[in-house]
Amino acid sequence: MxxxxxxxxxxxxxxxxxxxxxxxxxxxxxxxxxxxxxxxxxxxxxxxxxxxxxxxxxxxxxxxxxxxxxxxxxxxxxxxxxxxxxxxxxxxxxxxxxxxxxxxSDEHAWFLESRKSKDNPYRDYYIWREGKDGQAPNNWGSYFSGSAWQHDDATDMYYLHLFSKKQPDLNWENxxxxxxxxxxxxxxxxxxxxxxxxxxxxxxxxxxxxxxxxxxxxxxxxxxxxxxxxxxxxxxxxxxxxxxxxxxxxxxxxxxxxxxxxxxxxxxxxxxxxxxxxxxxxxxxxxxxxxxxxxxxxxxxxxxxxxxxxxxxxxxxxxxxxxxxxxxxxxxxxxxxxxxxxxxxxxxxxxxxxxxxxxxxxxxxxxxxxxxxxxxPFDDISEVRDIESINAYREMSEAGLISREDMLRFICLKGRDxxxxxxxxxxxxxxxxxxxxxxxxxxxxxxxxxxxxxxxxxxxxxxxxQKLIALRKEEPVMVYGHYALLEPDHESLYVYTRSLDEQKLLVICNFTKEPAGYEVPAEFAGAQILIGNYQRDKVEGTIELKPYEAIVLKK
The missing domain is CATH 3.20.20.80 (Glycosidases)
Structure with a gap:
């Protein structure tokens, strides 16, 4: 490579x-x-x-x-x-x-010109369309909730915004x-x-x-x-x-x-x-x-x-x-x-x-x-600043799909803020x-x-x-080595190898707080511990991984 x-x-x-x-x-x-x-x-x-x-x-x-x-x-x-x-x-x-x-932005000079008239030189910098029967040109939705189309009174047409209505899409066809x-x-x-x-x-x-x-x-x-x-x-x-x-x-x-x-x-x-x-x-x-x-x-x-x-x-x-x-x-x-x-x-x-x-x-x-x-832990929607979360909170709760209490809880789990x-x-x-x-x-x-x-x-x-980052400079196998997953169906451990020429790494990660047993492949017997988040002197045979333990072996 x-x-x-x-x-x-x-x-x-x-x-x-x-x-x-x-x-x-x-x-x-x-x-x-x-x-x-x-x-x-x-x-x-x-x-x-x-x-x-x-x-x-x-x-x-x-x-x-x-x-x-x-x-x-x-x-x-x-x-x-x-x-x-x-x-x-x-x-x-x-x-x-x-x-x-x-x-x-809809405050960019190009868009300020574009919305002035249908024959403005900048009109075609953006995506404008006539409405259909008083409705938006199509059924596209914005990633930030609602329609992806905004009606503009000046020329009685709609412009496309896949995100906020203050973020009109550029016309890359131009x-x-x-x-x-x-x-x-x-x-x-x-x-x-x-x-x-x-x-x-x-x-x-x-x-x-x-x-x-x-x-x-x-x-x-x-x-x-x-x-x-x-x-x-x-x-x-x-x-x-x-x-x-x-x-x-x-x-x-x-x-x-x-x-x-x-x-x-x-x-x-x-x-x-x-x-x-x-x-x-x-x-x-x-x-x-x-x-x-x-x-x-x-x-x-x-x-x-x-x-x-x-x-x-x-x-x-x-x-x-x-x-x-x-x-x-x-x-x-x-x-x-x-x-x-x-x-x-x-x-x-x-x-x-x-x-x-x-x-x-x-x-x-x-x-x-x-x-x-x-x-x-946001205590109230008033503490939230993200437009996506605020729009979703309002839209989901007003539609009766998710309660306000649950929406705030979900924002604390998944919100961008x-x-x-x-x-x-x-x-x-x-x-x-x-x-x-x-x-x-x-x-x-x-x-x-x-x-x-x-x-x-x-x-x-x-x-x-700092040590992980430094290891990338020292170990070409970390950068260029081929990846192979082991134990694909194990519900606690993520185990994989990286291989480059004669070098090989074994990465073992316990994704749970419960101890987990793992039998280290024989080819890694006596291998060097490259890095790990618990103190271990050696890793071989059947080992018990501690809660959230990670070990990297190098042979």
């Missing part, structure tokens, strides 16, 4: 609003990030992925962009950005920017739109020196011709059938690669909801000249139910192993995996996939990290994950995030769970992550 720096890298995602506030306004900012770069360097990460910091009215926390080449005032200035990236590069790290080009996007991307690479892009819902940019009705009601369908992996999406991405990506040494990852393994081979295939990798969502959809993610269902381990193994084996040698359990759109991984109780939180966080980082692909660490931040509360830096007021009033509540467990406490404890989750 061909080697590449981005295959060997570990990426750390920063959600800037919640990372570190430098000026006391309660909102994280660029100077706050700069002040914490030494912390990230100590962790050992290679790449920072920065969620959007562009000018935005903030309807969807920065994913509604009104100016792609300006910085949101709350986050600072372009001078602050330049200082931050200089600091990142000076420490040998790289910066990935979020690219949000399926849609803009070559002028593509040229504008590619020009902007080149500016960030050539003028600002960024090192890559994480592309928001990039597989939605090509819609089905004619925009036909979906096969199901919009609330069930949410647009996938007619918007995901459309007929021209690969053509558009190959053009992007030719005109932008191939000119620089970049890392690129495309967020691709609903993507299949076969589609991923097209987006991220080694010979396809599109992207380096995609984010797939299959493993984070395993705990969904009748009403989507609004449920208290847990992820079944056998299903989790099946999905993760499918992506590991079927992309091997053909395309590259991205490895993640948490991000800004997902609840905290320790609460979702593990056990965030005081008794087991630390060993469980280490186990989950071991299971993920030992797989083939580029690992992504989400801010706070490296010291075990957990989900948040779980990942968006401030990073817990220390045990001082507001967890050391701000001297002001935080824009969203701080998790009350910050007195016990914070970065300062982790840095002072040599056995902490932080130093375990």
């Amino acid at each position: 061909e080697k590449a720096w981005w295959k060997e890298a570990v990426v750390y995602q920063i959600y800037p609003r919640s990372f570190m506030d430098s000026n006391g306004d309660g909102i994280g900012d660029l100077n706050g990030i700069t002040s914490r770069l030494d912390y990230l360097k100590e962790l050992g990460i290679d790449v920072i992925w920065l969620s959007p910091v562009y000018q935005s009215p903030n309807d969807d926390n920065g994913y509604d962009i009104s100016d792609y080449q300006a910085i949101m005032q709350e986050f600072g200035t372009m001078e602050d950005f330049d200082k931050m990236i200089e600091g990142i590069h000076a420490r040998g790290m790289r910066l990935v920017m979020d690219l949000v080009v399926n849609h803009t 070559p002028k739109v593509r040229e504008e996007v590619f020009s902007m991307m080149n500016w960030w690479c050539a003028e600002k020196g960024i090192d890559g892009f994480r592309m928001d819902v990039i597989n939605l940019i090509s819609k089905q011709p004619g925009l036909p009705d979906g096969p199901k009601a919009p609330k069930e369908l949410y647009g996938y059938a007619n918007c995901a992996n459309g007929p021209r999406v690969h053509e558009f991405l190959k053009e992007m690669n030719q005109k932008v990506l191939s000119k620089y040494e970049l890392i690129t990852v495309g967020e691709a909801p609903g993507v299949t393994v076969e589609e991923a081979k097209r987006y991220a295939g080694f010979d396809e000249k599109e992207l380096n990798m995609v984010f797939q969502f299959e493993h984070v959809g395993l705990d969904g139910g009748e009403y989507g993610k609004w449920t208290d269902k847990r992820v079944p381990l056998t299903e989790f192993k099946k999905v993760m193994s499918k992506w590991q084996t079927e992309l091997d040698g053909q395309a590259w995996n991205s490895l993640y359990l948490g991000n800004h759109d997902q609840p905290r991984s320790i609460s979702r996939f593990g056990d965030d109780s005081p008794e087991y939180r630390e060993v469980c966080a280490k186990m989950l990290a071991t299971c993920l980082h030992m797989m083939q692909g580029t690992p992504y660490v989400y801010q706070g994950e490296e010291f075990g931040m957990t989900n948040v 779980n990942a968006r509360t401030p990073v817990q830096w220390d045990d001082s007021e507001n967890a050391g995030f701000t001297t002001g009033t935080p824009w969203i509540k701080v998790n009350p467990n910050y007195k016990q769970i914070n970065a300062k406490a982790a840095l002072e404890d040599k056995n902490s989750i932080f130093y375990y992550y």
Whole structure:
């Protein structure tokens, strides 16, 4: 397999609003990030992925962009950005920017022009349609609830928005739109020196011709059938690669909801000249139910192993995996996939990290994950800030589908705000995030769970992550080795091997708090313990794994 720096890298995602506030306004900012770069360097990460910091009215926390080449005032200035990236590069790290080009804000200059008249030069930058019998042009639903169409009085037509009504979809069929996007991307690479892009819902940019009705009601369908992996999406991405990506040494990852393994081979295939990798969502959809993610269902381990193994084996040698359990759109991984109780939180966080980082692909660490931040106990819907959760709470409860009490409970389990509360830096007021009033509540467990406490404890989750990240630099088998699942039907243990030439790793993870027996294969008798979250001198024969124990053997 061909080697590449981005295959060997570990990426750390920063959600800037919640990372570190430098000026006391309660909102994280660029100077706050700069002040914490030494912390990230100590962790050992290679790449920072920065969620959007562009000018935005903030309807969807920065994913509604009104100016792609300006910085949101709350986050600072372009001078602050330049200082931050200089600091990142000076420490040998790289910066990935979020690219949000399926849609803009309705306050973007292009859309302000587009809605003025039917013959405006910018009209075709967006997707406008006549209504049908006083109704929306088709039955597509928004991912954020309700119709995907918004009526606009000025021209008595509807525009498409797959997300918020303040996020109109760009018309990628228009070559002028593509040229504008590619020009902007080149500016960030050539003028600002960024090192890559994480592309928001990039597989939605090509819609089905004619925009036909979906096969199901919009609330069930949410647009996938007619918007995901459309007929021209690969053509558009190959053009992007030719005109932008191939000119620089970049890392690129495309967020691709609903993507299949076969589609991923097209987006991220080694010979396809599109992207380096995609984010797939299959493993984070395993705990969904009748009403989507609004449920208290847990992820079944056998299903989790099946999905993760499918992506590991079927992309091997053909395309590259991205490895993640948490991000800004997902609840905290320790609460979702593990056990965030005081008794087991630390060993469980280490186990989950071991299971993920030992797989083939580029690992992504989400801010706070490296010291075990957990989900948040919201006491009332008024404490919630996420537009998706607020809309769903109202829609589900008003329709009588889910009670308000249950919806709040589900939001505490699955809502996006779980990942968006401030990073817990220390045990001082507001967890050391701000001297002001935080824009969203701080998790009350910050007195016990914070970065300062982790840095002072040599056995902490932080130093375990540091060791995992360092091992990737030392062990090529961790990066390039082939994956094979063992014990597929075991309901407690996740066991797999990685193999490269003469090197072989055995990864054993207990996903429960109950001890579990396992007979170590004879070929690993006397093998070196590469890493583990409990103290063991040797592992051979039949062993009993402790609660949430993880062991990696190297022969």
